[in-house]
Amino acid sequence: MSADKDRWIHTPPRESATFDRHTIAEIHRAAATGIYDIRGFGAKRKLPHFDDLLFLGASISRYPLEGYREKCGTNVVLGTRYAKTPIEIKIPITIAGMSFGSLSAPAKEALGRGASAAGTSTTTGDGGMTEEERAASTLLVYQYLPSRYGMDPDQIRKADAIEIVIGQGAKPGGGGMLLGQKISDRVAKMRTLPAGIDQRSACRHPDWTGPDDLEIKILELREITKWEKPIYVKVGAARPYYDTALAVKAGADVVVLDGMQGGTAATQDVFIEHCGLPTLAAIRPAVKALTELDMHRKVQLIVSGGIRNGADVAKALALGADAVSIGTAALIALGDNHPRWEEEYAKIGTTAGCFDDWHEGRDPAGITTQDPELTKRLDPVEGGRRLANFLSVMTLECQTIARANGKSHVHNLEPEDLVALTIEAAAMAQVPLAGTDWIPGANSR
């Protein structure tokens, strides 16, 4: 009787929706340290995403294609606008730019091996190109970044394409900081800085400002590479309609659009979670800009930020992308956050599935580290095989969906194949809410 009576006197503990446990813990952490939280990975908050879209599949008006029998093409040609030597990838999935420095040398090699086995490209990052990466990558895109760490015209000439990085989805408008504990002698030498110091990566390019200057910068890069190589322009998803239009105006062959779920090696948590657009919201404005300029499929669009499986790939392509790019998912395929390291994750205060302190250089999986002992844990051959497997699965999944929607090439997927599960996703993707013909915000920019 007494216990039953108490039940009506004391309400059960109730967590605040506003001040939830994570928020309270962060206030405690900030109060104790006086500094914001820095971490890797991408946005972790729940966002409207590809999961909020569904494909309709075939029906009386749409013929499906036979699985395992009828061909469904997946190749993509990038750089057809101006480059004398466009590159062709066999699958519509590329590996995003990640630096040697933030990643170990074996990890970079594994990315190259996996991408090459799957017939696609990988991408350098801050600090320039390593020999292992070039040797392991059949198709290698050279990132031209604001910091210009390691920038060498000979490396540009060795690359298969050039990607001018304006920003990235995890932190549009932000630079970077590679903390001293990851600055080995080799990383320091490549970046012309003393070993062991924090290395700031600039947020703006040092020798150009604005779209008119960008046009001249692209001209210079084309002149230096004899107009042979495709030139990409990568932007974080902020103002995708205008940024895409300006990139086209500046002369880009390819636009890379990175949504806020895109990963980063190290950035303030507040930046990752509170800046930029979700990938889902960024694609249609970019495609609209390309279409209005009569450049859709002439200037290729690569979308990245939270691509995890073949369904995400298919949905991005249906919304108008020519290809997608993966970074975080590729690292996970190599072994990041794998349960086999659970005991060691626990020692550094985290658990498999939540590890995001990529900047600290203590990665048990040997991927986001320069520690000589930890880096040995990743076998680049085995890592490359795992990545190639993952890319193969994603491609097969994408083809499965494309065939079910009657497409003989993944590029034939279209917005009309999609519906949305939420009003927000319907508005962002500009497809009807499931079971209705209502597209919220249709005919607005």
Add this chain to the structure above:
Amino acid sequence: MTASNPKSTPTADGKRNTTLDLAASSLRDINEILQSAEGGEFRVVNPRGAHALAAGLEGDVDVTIDGHVGYYCGGMNKKARISINGNAGTGVAENMMSGRVHVRGDASQSAGATGCGGLLVIDGNASARLGISLRGLDIVVRGSIGHMAAFMAQAGNIVVLGDAGEALGDSIYEARLYVRGKVASLGADCVQKEMRDEHRRDLRRLLDAAGCGPEVLVDDFKRYGSARRLYHFHIDNIGSY
């Protein structure tokens, strides 16, 4: 690929001296000739402010440009010796790897940005962000320079015979700065440093290489560089950011 009407005449030492006319040939054609040359002397006439002129050169060539040039002249240069008889636009000799670029007039913003090696000489003044993110290139400016010079400069030397604008050497790493005139202000983590004999020798070498005569005295310069207080992010330095 050849430029239309390139005029080539023998020089006294037997090298070919080729004249390239940007009024008659395209930028691509002229750059192709310069980029493909392993040696020789070239004179480019009627540059008319062209961008990316003589960018990406790799040969042991001498190039003289008669007139003003636009952005990125001599960009990413290796080995070549480029002389500009005029003013230069933004980013002259940006990311230069080796060789020599000489601007006889003034230079616009970001001259020598991210340069890795070689020598950039500017006879006139240079605008903002000279030597930004410098990585080993040496720069000598006979005139004055604008604001934010040597921002985040990592390695290399900058010598200024005139004055320097505001925020000189902001967030500088290991580059060395020598200024003869006034410095409007120093940027975050940039301080005046002792001029030791090694620095005097180095400065003299740079002045000689730039063609400055003995009347330019090393002892008239002051040296600036990094206090190295911001090399590791620390909350106590937050006021500097």
